[in-house]
Structures are given as structure tokens and as C-alpha cells.
Amino acid sequence: MKLIEVTNLTFSYDKKVNVIDGVSFSVESGKYISIIGHNGSGKSTFAKLLIGLLEAQSGEIKAFGLDMNPQNVHEIRRKIGIVFQNPDNQFVGATVRDDIAFGLENRCVPHEKMDDIINEFAKKVHMEEFLDKEPENLSGGQKQRVAIAGVLALSPEVVIFDEATSMLDPRGKREVRECIKEMRKENPNLSILSITHDLEEAFASDEIIVLQEGKVVGHDKPENLLEKPEIFEKTSLDLPFKNKLIKELKDQGISLKNTESIERIVEELCR
Amino acid sequence: MPIRFNDVFYTYQANSPFKSEALKGVSLDIKDGSFTCIVGHTGSGKSTLIQQLNGLLIPTSGSVEVNGFTVQKKHKSLKNLHNLRKEVGIVFQFARYQLFEETIEADVAFGPMNFGVKKEEALEIAHKCLKTVGIDESLFKRSPFEVSGGQRRRVAIAGILALQPKILVLDEPTAGLDPRGASEILQLFKKLNDQGTTIILVTHDINIVYEYANDVIVMNEGKIELHLAPEELFKEDVEKYSLETPLIQKTVNALLEKGMKINPAKIKNVHDLALEIARVKK
Amino acid sequence: MTAILGRYVNHDTFIHRMDPRNKFFCLVALMVAVFISYPTYEMTFIVGGAVATFIVALLLLAKVRILDVFKSLRVLWFFVLLLMIINVFAPPANAVNIAFNIGKVHVYWEAIFQSLKIILRLVLMIMLTTLLTATTKPLDLTYALEWYMAPLKVIRFPVHEVAMTISIALRFIPTLLDETDRIMKAQSSRGVDFKHGKISSRLKAIVSLIIPLFISSFQRSEELADSMEARGYDPKAKRTRYRMLKFGGGDIVGFLLCSVVLAGTIVISSFKWVYTTPHFVPWWILSLILVFLYMLITALVTAVVRRHRK
Numbered sequence: 001m002k003l004i005e006v007t008n009l010t011f012s013y014d015k016k017v018n019v020i021d022g023v024s025f026s027v028e029s030g031k032y033i034s035i036i037g038h039n040g041s042g043k044s045t046f047a048k049l050l051i052g053l054l055e056a057q058s059g060e061i062k063a064f065g066l067d068m069n070p071q072n073v074h075e076i077r078r079k080i081g082i083v084f085q086n087p088d089n090q091f092v093g094a095t096v097r098d099d100i101a102f103g104l105e106n107r108c109v110p111h112e113k114m115d116d117i118i119n120e121f122a123k124k125v126h127m128e129e130f131l132d133k134e135p136e137n138l139s140g141g142q143k144q145r146v147a148i149a150g151v152l153a154l155s156p157e158v159v160i161f162d163e164a165t166s167m168l169d170p171r172g173k174r175e176v177r178e179c180i181k182e183m184r185k186e187n188p189n190l191s192i193l194s195i196t197h198d199l200e201e202a203f204a205s206d207e208i209i210v211l212q213e214g215k216v217v218g219h220d221k222p223e224n225l226l227e228k229p230e231i232f233e234k235t236s237l238d239l240p241f242k243n244k245l246i247k248e249l250k251d252q253g254i255s256l257k258n259t260e261s262i263e264r265i266v267e268e269l270c271r
Numbered sequence: 272m273p274i275r276f277n278d279v280f281y282t283y284q285a286n287s288p289f290k291s292e293a294l295k296g297v298s299l300d301i302k303d304g305s306f307t308c309i310v311g312h313t314g315s316g317k318s319t320l321i322q323q324l325n326g327l328l329i330p331t332s333g334s335v336e337v338n339g340f341t342v343q344k345k346h347k348s349l350k351n352l353h354n355l356r357k358e359v360g361i362v363f364q365f366a367r368y369q370l371f372e373e374t375i376e377a378d379v380a381f382g383p384m385n386f387g388v389k390k391e392e393a394l395e396i397a398h399k400c401l402k403t404v405g406i407d408e409s410l411f412k413r414s415p416f417e418v419s420g421g422q423r424r425r426v427a428i429a430g431i432l433a434l435q436p437k438i439l440v441l442d443e444p445t446a447g448l449d450p451r452g453a454s455e456i457l458q459l460f461k462k463l464n465d466q467g468t469t470i471i472l473v474t475h476d477i478n479i480v481y482e483y484a485n486d487v488i489v490m491n492e493g494k495i496e497l498h499l500a501p502e503e504l505f506k507e508d509v510e511k512y513s514l515e516t517p518l519i520q521k522t523v524n525a526l527l528e529k530g531m532k533i534n535p536a537k538i539k540n541v542h543d544l545a546l547e548i549a550r551v552k553k
Numbered sequence: 554m555t556a557i558l559g560r561y562v563n564h565d566t567f568i569h570r571m572d573p574r575n576k577f578f579c580l581v582a583l584m585v586a587v588f589i590s591y592p593t594y595e596m597t598f599i600v601g602g603a604v605a606t607f608i609v610a611l612l613l614l615a616k617v618r619i620l621d622v623f624k625s626l627r628v629l630w631f632f633v634l635l636l637m638i639i640n641v642f643a644p645p646a647n648a649v650n651i652a653f654n655i656g657k658v659h660v661y662w663e664a665i666f667q668s669l670k671i672i673l674r675l676v677l678m679i680m681l682t683t684l685l686t687a688t689t690k691p692l693d694l695t696y697a698l699e700w701y702m703a704p705l706k707v708i709r710f711p712v713h714e715v716a717m718t719i720s721i722a723l724r725f726i727p728t729l730l731d732e733t734d735r736i737m738k739a740q741s742s743r744g745v746d747f748k749h750g751k752i753s754s755r756l757k758a759i760v761s762l763i764i765p766l767f768i769s770s771f772q773r774s775e776e777l778a779d780s781m782e783a784r785g786y787d788p789k790a791k792r793t794r795y796r797m798l799k800f801g802g803g804d805i806v807g808f809l810l811c812s813v814v815l816a817g818t819i820v821i822s823s824f825k826w827v828y829t830t831p832h833f834v835p836w837w838i839l840s841l842i843l844v845f846l847y848m849l850i851t852a853l854v855t856a857v858v859r860r861h862r863k
Contacts, residue, residue: 038451039421039448039452040421053779053782077785084776086776088773089776090777092721092724092781093724094724098796101795103784103785104795106785106786108792111797150784167447169313170475170515237450238450241541245522245545249548251545254545254548254552263525266526267529270526270530327738353744356741356742362742368768370765382744430743
């Protein structure tokens, strides 16, 4: 079932250069889609368009059967959750509790139900011990997990991660990636849209959409995209380590049969 | 003259119940002209360490000798701390937030002017440094807030280069950059290093160590755990120090374990690794 | 941070647990009580002293360090000195009793008494506000303020928006302090000297701090607004509340006590009740007895309440 359908979307900030240029694709229930592109390829603008924070000049977005326009945007936002890049600039509440509650307050969840929901979702992101902590005492990874809890507490059908790990240290990145894995396991119908320039992250998803200068230059399963390394070279993104190694070995005249994992490659090389 | 840390201890908020010991007895030498990477988990003391280099922080006990200056409590050198900041340029992680002048060239010229350089000369230096970091002439008179985040980052680096420091310290210069942007910035530092500037680069990413550094320091919980050449880092268990082992390290070790006679000293990146494997196989 | 107006200190006392709206009321009630006047000096000392005793007892109950209160007074010592000099050289019209002479100038008892009265009131004011800020989290103060401002909704005053703005500002104070520190370090590394130098260069130094701070704050508020909007925030729409203030049993006690104090002082003042000292007892013995009595009462009351708490 198509939850979100984007058709021929075009957007420009200054009416001169198109940051998003004729992009079309759809998000289906339960799919984990990554949108990759180098800095400046239009990725973050895309997230804001999907959630109605920006209005496209042409093309259309259809979400949950509704057209994206000022009348429907509030209804659409009820079903899409978004986690932004800066852990501090989305933390509204004075404590973890208050921040998760913020979303609940906006949706008029009854006061009596709030504590249970807050406890439940704080547990899901392993932040239940930090419920009364203030943001200045939390790490970037912890703050992002609180943001995730706040988003999940509203039971969205689609969750967008807008470069949610760019500003985190390796540990924080790991924590957020683990969260996403657990999210998918618990709720197989949840669709995830991850906007990133980290290829290791992107290759964990079901589909990758490659953006360059606002256009879609590739949209396929990760394995299939790897058969066309020119796409990656054009966007000057780096291949994941394993794939880079395979390519470099090929350049040296060494072809590998089994490229499932690094361990298999090492085995094959040492035979 | 090498940079020397003599048993440096640093405690934040030493007189309050919130005190925290960030450096616990650090002693080390950094050679002139080296490209040294300092790696460590968040909170290992890396940032605290580098701030001792230009006197932003003074050791709670112990001393740091840099270019003839001694950074130590109550030392007479402290009167000239201002001049030390010309010799040791530190570019912090979110340096793009330090821009404030009306034009990009004025912002880069700001640094030298603080050290008595006249405006015309400062602007000349600014232009040179901006070109070095890859900022086009057409942007010189623009406002720093009109350009992209990546460009602002370069302007901030130019602002420190304009001081013509002998030692350049960088705190996570590639954080948040895409691979192309990261590689461009690191190539710039390599070039400066080739021209004689000592580079000290703080990072989480051990891949940078293998690719660019000729010296690596591993910190953990306020102490120096390892100080060695990159090729010697391959066989170390960095996860002991709460660091992630890069895939290239895992692969090299796996191959060495299975008896392939590749030479770690020749491996800086995946390309080199493939070359080494090919060499051995022939 | 300085001890002026006392930062929140986390203890679990009776007063900490009181509803912040009630504490506001009590603060105002007691402040008015402090400023009530009485016809004679004796009455001022007796009743004023009783009110002061009550306030000091509250401070002790709230585990506020009296030393911190006096630290914030240190800042005002200049003002106090000025006050005394003015009163000495411009005594009240009915001054009659001369205490001593400085050269040709008469220093009247009335003048001394007047200055003491003003100083005492100042001290009590500071004690009361410290009591409020030391026992109430800034966010709770905001909620209380929001509740008191609620009637203004009738004239379309944006009560909720103001309260939300204040609470977000409070949440970001530590973040902004960190950012200021970071920018200062970055600029210091470029040769900016924040502490020495001529006025013009120090001005430039401050500009190099303020502009980046402003710019990043603007960007921060934009990102925050985007995030809040995406999470469905609409100040004009109906929304439920997570944190709800509730009056407790302790609030009734506090409310009653403060009301009694206020009412009592007003009554005593309006009826112009007077206590005349017996002629055979000099005034200074009486004052000493009074002070001793009040300190005893304070100590007893606090001891009893503390024992009862355990």
C-alpha cells in the first residue's frame, strides 16, 4: 500500500536554482528507504517538503490519500513523525518526561493516559532511567533517542530521519541505529525514510534513492545499485568499505566469487 | 622544538562539588612537523588536552612547553599568552559559528589584525588563505552568513591559517561532512603539513589516522594509553578504549592472521590494501 | 552564579512542596505585612520583630542558608550607607532626642531609628524573595505566572504563548551559556582579548561574541519552530496539559498562616494599639528581652517542625 506518493516535485528557494528538480517516488507500508546525496544535493529540503514545512512550486505530494495543502497538512502530520539533525534544537521540554509529553499535549491526549505512554516509549528507547534528567545532562545520542520516543508515542505510520546521526559521535550513531532496528522489529508496518550521506547506514535499508543536484539519479535495492558504481562516482559518495575493496581488487585483476561479507572475502583471498 | 607535556593534570571546577578530572597525568612529546592524530572516546580528555596548547586552559598541575612558551600556573610566560595564540592555531569543531564580520575577507583578516597587522596587509593575507582553502574570489566580499555551512567551515579555517601558525590544531574537522568534503579538507591539511606546519588532529575516526597521520595518540579516561606510528596501531585492540575498530583494521588483521604477508606500513587506505594483496598474490 | 535572589536549591521541605501559586500569594501577603507602620517605636519593634521572626523561621524551615542572603546584601552596602547619611543629615521634623553629636551636627535617635527601619524592611524583602526562588523551580514559577495571567485571556493577551516562551527560554539557558563559552574560546584563539585592552578593542571583542550568538540563536529558534510545528504544536488550538498544579494540605496551612500574619498586622496598625513600657524598665533591657524572646521562639518552632518531619 502506498502511503506517500511524490510526483514530479520541484522546489527552489530563490526561484533561480531548483533544489529539488522533478523528483518522483513512493513510500510503501513497512519499507525502509534511504535517500542519499552529497551535502547540498537537496536532501534536507526534501524532508521539509514531505512534512509540509515548505511548499513546492510544482508537482504534488499525496500522503495517506490526502493532497498536501494547507488544509490537509495538520492531518498528514498526525501520521508522519520526523527526527531532525540537531539534538538540542528539537528538545522542547525541561526534562525528558516533559519533552515526550509535549507531543502528547499537542494531540490532546487525556492527562490521565500521559504517564503510561511516556513510560512505555521511554522504555522502548532505553531512556527510562533518565526520565527526570534535563537536556544539558544528556549526550547527543540520548537526546536523539528522546526525540524518537516522542515521535513514536504519537503512533505515526511513517518516520523520517533527517540526517539524525550527522551530529553524533560514534556511540550516539550506534545508539540511534540500534533504535531504528528495534523499531522495525516491533512494528513491521512502520515505514522509515532515512535521509543521510552515510553509506554504511543507507546500505542497511530496503531501497536507496540517490539524489544529485535535486534529481533522482538512482532508485533501487542496495545490491542492484552496487552493480552500477558510476552512480556513486557521480555523486562523489564513498562506497561502503566492502564494496570499495571488491572494486579495488577487481582493478588489480582479482575477481572474487563470494562477496557476501568481509569474512568470506578474507577466506577466499587466503585460499 | 617538540611540544612537551609534563605530567599534566587538569580538573574542571576544582573548587566545587561538581569537579571532574579531565586529564590525569599526561606526559608526551609531539615532534616538530608531524601529522599527529589524537583519538579517543567522547570524554577521554582530547578537547581538554588541546586547549592547554594555546593557554585557553592552564594545567591544574604540571606544564606544557610549546615553541618556547611554558603553559603553567603562575609562570611568567603567561604574560605573553596572547602571542602563543599566534603560534598555535586551534580550529574548534563548530568553528563556523565564530564568523561575525560583515564580509568574508574582513572576518579572515580579523585574526591577524588582533596581532597588530595593518588592515591592507591583513586583507592580503586573508585573500591568500581563502584561496588556499578553496574559497573563490567572487565570495570575498559576501557576508559569511550568505554561504553554505561547508563554505563557512572553510572560512573559519582560513581565519586561523591567516595567523600563520607553526602548529595547527583541529578538533573534529570532518564531523558532519560528506566523504568528498571530508577528503578535500584533509588533503588541505596534508598539504600544509608537507609545507612544514605541525598538524594535530583530534578525531573519532581511525580511518583518518591510517590515511593521513604519521603519529597517533590514543586517549582513554584522561590518560594516554598508546602513542605510536599508525602501522603499529593495526594490531592494537582499540575497543578496550571504547573506540570502534575500523573495517580496514579488521580486514588487515584477519588477513595477517590467516598468514597473508601484507605489510601494514604500506597500507593507508583501501586502494593500498588492494595493491598489497595483489603484490602478495603474485 | 551569584547568590542574589537565591538560585533554586533542591531540598524536600514543607515549603518546597507548596504549590507555587500559593507561594506567590504568601510572598505578596508577607511583603505587605513587612511594610505596615505602627504609631510607636515599641510597637514597631514588637510587631515588626514578630513578623521578622516568622520570616526567619520560614527561611530555616526551607533550609535556605541565611549566610547566602547576607551575601546578596553585600552588594547593597553602598546603598545602605547612603541611606544612613541622608537620614542623619535630614532628620524627620519631629526629631527631639539627641543621641550624640558629630561636630556641630546633631544625630537624633529618631533618625537612627528611621534608617534601621528601612534597612530591616530591605533585609526582609530580600529574605522573602530568596525564600521564593530558592524553594521554587523556575519552571514552576512560570506555571504559577501563567495561572495568574489567565484572566488576561479576556483581553486577548497571549498568556499561553508568553508562558511557553519563558519555559523554552529557561530550558535553553544552560545551552546558551555553553555556546557563549565555546564562541569565547574560538575568538580567544584568534587573538581576541576579553579582559585587557582599550575600550575600542574590548568593544570589538564583545561584538565578536554577540553576533555569532545572535545568529545561532536565530537559527536555533527556526529549527525549534519547525520541530514544534511538525509535532503538531498550535498555540491557538486546544491542547491538554501534562504538568498540572495541585493544591495540597500544606498549602492550606501556609495560606492561613500568611493571611493571619497579614490580617493581624493590618488590624494592629489600624486600631493603633499601643504597648507602653513600664517606667521602671529601661528601654534597652526591654529590647534585649524582646530579641532574646524572638530568637527562642524561632529556634523552638523550627526544632519542633523538624522533629515532626522525621
